[in-house]
Amino acid sequence: MEKFIDYILQFGNLNKQQIDLITSKARELALRKDDYYWEAGKTVKQIGFLTDGVIRVFYYNNKGEEITRYFIDENHLILSGNTVDEVYTPSEYLSAITDCKLVVFSKQDWKEISETIIGWDTIIQKITAKHHREKIERRGGLVSQDGTERYLDFIQKFPTLVNRVPLSFISSYLGVTQSSLSRIRKNIS
Structure with missing residues (x-):
């Protein structure tokens, strides 16, 4: 609370x-x-x-x-x-x-x-506006990027989630196959 x-x-x-x-x-x-x-x-x-x-x-x-x-x-x-x-x-x-x-x-x-x-409504509007901006920033670019760029962008925009979210969910979010994501991760490290 x-x-x-x-x-x-x-x-x-x-x-x-x-x-x-x-x-x-x-x-x-x-x-x-x-x-x-x-x-x-x-x-x-x-x-x-x-x-x-x-x-x-x-x-x-x-x-x-x-x-x-x-x-x-x-x-x-x-x-x-x-x-x-x-x-x-x-x-x-x-x-x-x-x-x-x-x-x-x-x-x-x-x-x-x-x-x-x-x-109260003003407080909630401010919070909602902040979350909406974050969502747009986090989703922006996904369409125009290739898989590697999307993954690097994901790491930057969701730094705390990379190790908390299963790869299958990340690959679905990024619009790439799980095997492609594994290859991308291997090539980056």
């Missing part, structure tokens, strides 16, 4: 009463490796903040192959939909790559925090 509050405080000020309200509404959730945080086709009913671990965002293409779209690591807010009132049914899966710890809020509790704490 402390990690979440510390993170939030980087984007705005909260007094003790406001922090107490937030912590009273939050609960901690542990996911074991391979557990789903959410599944395609199932309505999302909570908002989460990843305090420990790595989650993979993936979907199945029309051939039934898993395609990794993104990785979520520590200190990232996992929102569901554009507004808290929106009924959000994702087309993707969020699955724990490692054991994970999250701070989660029901959508109703999140809405109550938003309606009670003046400036």
Whole structure:
């Protein structure tokens, strides 16, 4: 919980009463490796903040192959939909790559925090904008780069994930085969 509050405080000020309200509404959730945080086709009913671990965002293409779209690591807010009132049914899966710890809020509790704490929405907008910029920076260039450039870019943009994420997921994210990625890694070292 402390990690979440510390993170939030980087984007705005909260007094003790406001922090107490937030912590009273939050609960901690542990996911074991391979557990789903959410599944395609199932309505999302909570908002989460990843305090420990790595989650993979993936979907199945029309051939039934898993395609990794993104990785979520520590200190990232996992929102569901554009507004808290929106009924959000994702087309993707969020699955724990490692054991994970999250701070989660029901959508109703999140809405109550938003309606009670003046400036909460501004704090969340700042966090969302930061995460959006990071995502664009991390995904940028993947289309125009060859496999080696993509992998080198991945190492630079996700330095803490290289040794925490299975090669099969990294190769899927980069759009290369696992054998190609093994060759690339061998040629780099």
